[in-house]
Amino acid sequence: MRLNDLVGKEMVNIYDGMRMGTVGDSDMLIDEENGQIISIILPNRGNAFNFWTDRQKMVVPWEAVKKIGREVIVVEIDHTHMRLKNSSF
Secondary structure, three states: OOHHHHOOOEEEEOOOOOEEEEHHHOEEEEOOOOOOEEEEEEEOOOOHHHOOOOOEEEEEEHHHEEEEOOOEEEEOOOOOOOEEEEOOO
16 A cells, blocks of 8 residues: 555544544654554644644554545544654654
């Protein structure tokens, strides 16, 4: 799978039905030795109230990806296990 195949797809969590973001707005952590995707890093979708607060990013492990469709990437991740990182990647 190429990165270009993922760009523009919406990521949806089947655990709770939440739309998590678009892969085009994200970063990826890739293993330099074998080129495999380790995780997808999505910007945390905020609202007007937390616009100026410290921005965090959601790190979705590649193992959580269950299906890649034409328009959507389906992941299964419990929010208690989802990692949030500061924007200092």
